[in-house]
Amino acid sequence: MKIHHVAAISLLALASAGAQAATTLSFGVHNMGVGDVPEFVGVINPGDFTHTWTLDVNGENDLIITFEDSDTPISGYLNITDMSVTGPGGSGIVFSEVDENWSFSGHAVDGQYSILVSGVSDGVIGAGYAAEIAPVPLPPAALLFGSALIGLASLRRKKAAKELVKA
Numbered sequence: 001m002k003i004h005h006v007a008a009i010s011l012l013a014l015a016s017a018g019a020q021a022a023t024t025l026s027f028g029v030h031n032m033g034v035g036d037v038p039e040f041v042g043v044i045n046p047g048d049f050t051h052t053w054t055l056d057v058n059g060e061n062d063l064i065i066t067f068e069d070s071d072t073p074i075s076g077y078l079n080i081t082d083m084s085v086t087g088p089g090g091s092g093i094v095f096s097e098v099d100e101n102w103s104f105s106g107h108a109v110d111g112q113y114s115i116l117v118s119g120v121s122d123g124v125i126g127a128g129y130a131a132e133i134a135p136v137p138l139p140p141a142a143l144l145f146g147s148a149l150i151g152l153a154s155l156r157r158k159k160a161a162k163e164l165v166k167a
Contacts, residue, residue, distance in 0.1 A: 023061050023108075025115075025133045027053040034063070034133055042070060042128020044078065044121045053131070055087070055113040062136035066103040067095075067117055070128045078127030080119040087113030105136060 023034050028051075030039045041051070055065070069078045083095035083102045088111030095102045095115075102117075121127040 022056075022058045023063065023133065024056050025053055025065065025131060026056075027051055027131075030131065032131070032133055034061070034135055036133070038066075038068070038130040038132040040070065040128055040130045044127050044129075046121050048118070048120050050116065050118040053115040053117060055093075055108070055115055055133075057108045057110055057113065059110065061108050062106065063108050064103065064105045064132075064134045064136055065093075065095075065115075066101065066130075066132045066134075068101045068130045068132070070130060077122040078119060078129055079121075080117060080129060082116070082118045084116045085113055087111055 025032050027041070030041055032039045057063075067080060067083065069080060079100060080097075080102055083097075085093040085095065085104075087093065088109050093104050093106070093108060093113060093115075095104050117129075
């Protein structure tokens with residue numbers, strides 16, 4: 001196989017690695033796709049709340065899904081207390097809590113997931129949170145590898161052109 005074939009195949013693989021299929025996260029009037037700006041969900045009335053989000057994954061995706069509290073004096077206090085997921089193959093999606101924010105980063109297979117968000121808002125004015133879905137960034141090493149292959153392919157092409165001129 002010639003070097004330019006290897007370079008072309010590598011570029012196609014790198015381009016498809018960053019591509020995302022039609023994956024959406026939705027709840028009520030809130031509907032977002034991969035890479036959309038965070039969607040603010042508020043105002044949540046004082047007391048306990050439970051929201052069920054739907055995650056539709058179409059194509060194999062490495063995703064980052066985040067639910068972030070909006071604790072401000074204007075919106076009031078919110079505490080997301082639990083995140084549970086049901087979906088294909090059991091779930092494969094497990095949220096972890098960091099500083100009252102919940103996130104998942106990993107691979108999600110095709111199918112529909114149900115994400116249950118529950119918590120409590122203060123007893124004064126209610127509160128809100130933001131949800132976001134984003135692609136997992138392509139590692140810098142993959143970009144360096146791709147650019148190195150392009151460089152090797154161009155050197156090979158220049159060498160072949162010089163040999164053709166000599167002949």
